[in-house]
Amino acid sequence: MELNYKTAWNDKLNQLKGMHDNIALLCENKKVAYIDIPLHFNVGDQLIYAGTEEFIKNHSINVVYRAFDHNVELKSLEKCELIMFHGGGNFGDIYPRHQRLRESLIEKFINKRIIILPQTIHFSNEIEKNKSSEIFSKHPDLYIFLRDEKSLNIAKSFSKNSALMPDMAHSLHPLIDVSEVESLNITSPKIINLRRVDVEKVSSKVNIQKRAFDWINILEPWDYTYFKVIKKLQRFSFLTPKLVRAWKKHSDNLIFRSINFFNLHNTVYSDRLHGFILSYLLGKNIKLLDNSYGKNLNYFNQWINDEDLVEIIIQKKTKN
Numbered sequence: 354m355e356l357n358y359k360t361a362w363n364d365k366l367n368q369l370k371g372m373h374d375n376i377a378l379l380c381e382n383k384k385v386a387y388i389d390i391p392l393h394f395n396v397g398d399q400l401i402y403a404g405t406e407e408f409i410k411n412h413s414i415n416v417v418y419r420a421f422d423h424n425v426e427l428k429s430l431e432k433c434e435l436i437m438f439h440g441g442g443n444f445g446d447i448y449p450r451h452q453r454l455r456e457s458l459i460e461k462f463i464n465k466r467i468i469i470l471p472q473t474i475h476f477s478n479e480i481e482k483n484k485s486s487e488i489f490s491k492h493p494d495l496y497i498f499l500r501d502e503k504s505l506n507i508a509k510s511f512s513k514n515s516a517l518m519p520d521m522a523h524s525l526h527p528l529i530d531v532s533e534v535e536s537l538n539i540t541s542p543k544i545i546n547l548r549r550v551d552v553e554k555v556s557s558k559v560n561i562q563k564r565a566f567d568w569i570n571i572l573e574p575w576d577y578t579y580f581k582v583i584k585k586l587q588r589f590s591f592l593t594p595k596l597v598r599a600w601k602k603h604s605d606n607l608i609f610r611s612i613n614f615f616n617l618h619n620t621v622y623s624d625r626l627h628g629f630i631l632s633y634l635l636g637k638n639i640k641l642l643d644n645s646y647g648k649n650l651n652y653f654n655q656w657i658n659d660e661d662l663v664e665i666i667i668q669k670k671t672k673n
Contacts, residue, residue, distance in 0.1 A: 397627030
């Protein structure tokens with residue numbers, strides 16, 4: 354039994370990682386710009402970033418320009434044949450700055466191939482959705498990859514080239530050896546209670562008596578200092594390549610700390626999608642809770658559906 358579930362875990366992660374090959378085919382023999390690299394402390398986005406860079410390396414993709422979401426240099430984009438946007442969960446009207454960036458560059462570069470790496474889409478405003486889809490749908494060579502069926506159905510009005518694709522963090526597999534996958538029979542659980550504190554949180558109780566933590570709790574004072582320096586220097590566009598390289602090192606350090614923290618525990622309660630994905634990459638026993646608009650369960654049902662290592666926790670909402 355133990356060998357079977359560990360083999361199934363490894364096979365599933367290899368399969369999800371392998372699906373990224375279809376994105377690589379669109380990038381062959383092209384000069385690529387990778388845009389909207391996450392400059393913040395959400396470890397989930399940093400895991401996507403690390404997975405994307407691993408994907409770029411594994412497929413020898415010719416990325417000639419990288420940039421954050423601020424001060425993107427149009428002259429550098431002109432020299433590229435393909436623009437690739439960072440994936441994640443910021444497609445829609447919850448995080449409008451990122452959506453506006455995509456809209457702006459899609460309008461401006463109608464002659465270039467554009468790829469949006471795997472996203473979850475959520476619009477709370479139908480008018481905003483329609484305005485955005487009108488801009489996207491005019492681009493003839495736009496590819497949008499989606500992390501779940503619900504998002505795919507929305508994306509069809511944005512681009513005819515829309516398809517399902519697992520999160521880019523899966524390109525980080527293998528983070529551990531199969532032999533390190535946790536046992537299904539844990540007698541002494543060491544629990545992480547990872548709970549959102551942002552706009553996607555759900556006010557609910559779970560049946561454990563342990564203080565919750567969020568990604569912000571692994572940060573040190575020097576993280577903030579480093580971040581402020583990079584943010585301040587962002588206004589000089591000629592520094593962008595150096596700043597991206599500097600931030601990549603810091604991002605890798607942040608992920609390294611997160612992995613080490615998770616590896617001190619064998620059971621993870623999480624309402625963060627990438628708390629779940631990181632835990633699964635590390636072979637942990639997972640108690641999965643949903644976020645405010647169904648992102649986590651939609652992703653689980655679409656790609657993982659592993660009832661051995663993952664238990665779905667139905668949340669009891671609390672009254673404010």
